Amino acid sequence: MKRIPVWFDTDLGVDDAVALLTLWRLPELELRGISAVAGNAELCHTFENARNVCHLAGIDVPVYPGAEHPLFVPLRTAPLVHGKNGVGEVELAPSPAPRETKPAWDALYDAAKAAGGELQVIAVGPLTNLATAFGKYPDLKTLIRRILIMGGAAKGGNVTPAAEFNIYGDPHAAQMVFRSGVPVVMCGLDVTMRAYLTPEEVESIGAYGTPVCRFVRDSNQLALAFFERTDGPGLCCHDTCPVMYLAHPELFTGEEAGVYVETRGALTLGKTVTDIWSDKQFPDRHVFVVLDVDRDAFAAKVQELLRTY
Numbered sequence: 001m002k003r004i005p006v007w008f009d010t011d012l013g014v015d016d017a018v019a020l021l022t023l024w025r026l027p028e029l030e031l032r033g034i035s036a037v038a039g040n041a042e043l044c045h046t047f048e049n050a051r052n053v054c055h056l057a058g059i060d061v062p063v064y065p066g067a068e069h070p071l072f073v074p075l076r077t078a079p080l081v082h083g084k085n086g087v088g089e090v091e092l093a094p095s096p097a098p099r100e101t102k103p104a105w106d107a108l109y110d111a112a113k114a115a116g117g118e119l120q121v122i123a124v125g126p127l128t129n130l131a132t133a134f135g136k137y138p139d140l141k142t143l144i145r146r147i148l149i150m151g152g153a154a155k156g157g158n159v160t161p162a163a164e165f166n167i168y169g170d171p172h173a174a175q176m177v178f179r180s181g182v183p184v185v186m187c188g189l190d191v192t193m194r195a196y197l198t199p200e201e202v203e204s205i206g207a208y209g210t211p212v213c214r215f216v217r218d219s220n221q222l223a224l225a226f227f228e229r230t231d232g233p234g235l236c237c238h239d240t241c242p243v244m245y246l247a248h249p250e251l252f253t254g255e256e257a258g259v260y261v262e263t264r265g266a267l268t269l270g271k272t273v274t275d276i277w278s279d280k281q282f283p284d285r286h287v288f289v290v291l292d293v294d295r296d297a298f299a300a301k302v303q304e305l306l307r308t309y
């Protein structure tokens with residue numbers, strides 16, 4: 001089986017960790033590199049979290065430091081869901097791997113060239129690293145096959161009534177990515193709020209008893225409590241959606257669309273404006289907006305993969 005070369009760009013928080021752990025166990029995917037960006041927590045946390053989760057799980061892939069702040073707006077983090085340290089206040093053993101110093105955008109460009117145009121980028125945080133890479137390397141858009149993001153929403157938002165956290169976190173970077181011309185798969189709140197684990201399923205993962213599975217359970221307790229307070233369906237595995245879509249697109253449904261990001265509106269900053277349900281459509285429609293998922297099959301697959309650690 002020919003494996004798909006993948007780059008994982010992450011503001012590593014609790015759902016990012018589940019996504020990374022799932023990605024590593026999917027035989028269809030070959031992880032070539034990881035880049036960290038500020039988002040769920042400051043870069044000093046997300047960079048070390050990515051390194052430490054790799055150490056915990058035996059993931060032998062380099063992690064590169066990226067942007068410490070968005071392009072033009074202030075950094076906004078999410079301690080209520082991810083804890084101040086980004087991993088639900090769980091203390092992970094520090095990785096002994098040497099700290100990479102090459103900037104994320106340079107490492108991504110090198111990986112894209114090495115993959116001969118076949119690299120697919122999974123980005124599950126603010127898109128600052130990718131926007132910086134496109135700005136520095138104009139030919140990068142010809143070297144990336146596709147970008148799969150967790151971000152946006154065709155309807156609604158979770159940080160404002162109009163905007164989802166990752167896009168709101170750096171709307172100008174998101175607009176650069178959507179306008180790059182590279183095909184995009186957008187896994188926004190429309191699908192990620194349907195891709196959840198029940199509290200009982202989270203507990204059963206912890207009951208597997210391995211260090212990785214206990215970490216998944218323990219680090220997500222703040223997130224579970226948050227979703228319970230906000231009447232969520234369970235533990236939403238937001239960032240696992242683009243990972244699973246790349247390996248198992250048959251679990252999902254969606255629509256081709258044009259998508260642009262609002263960067264100027266006072267009330268709508270960060271809104272992903274889609275033309276799915278409008279009579280007037282954008283001339284550029286290179287985004288696949290994922291809208292639904294087979295929840296039971298998705299949850300079963302996540303549990304099956306985590307059980308292998």
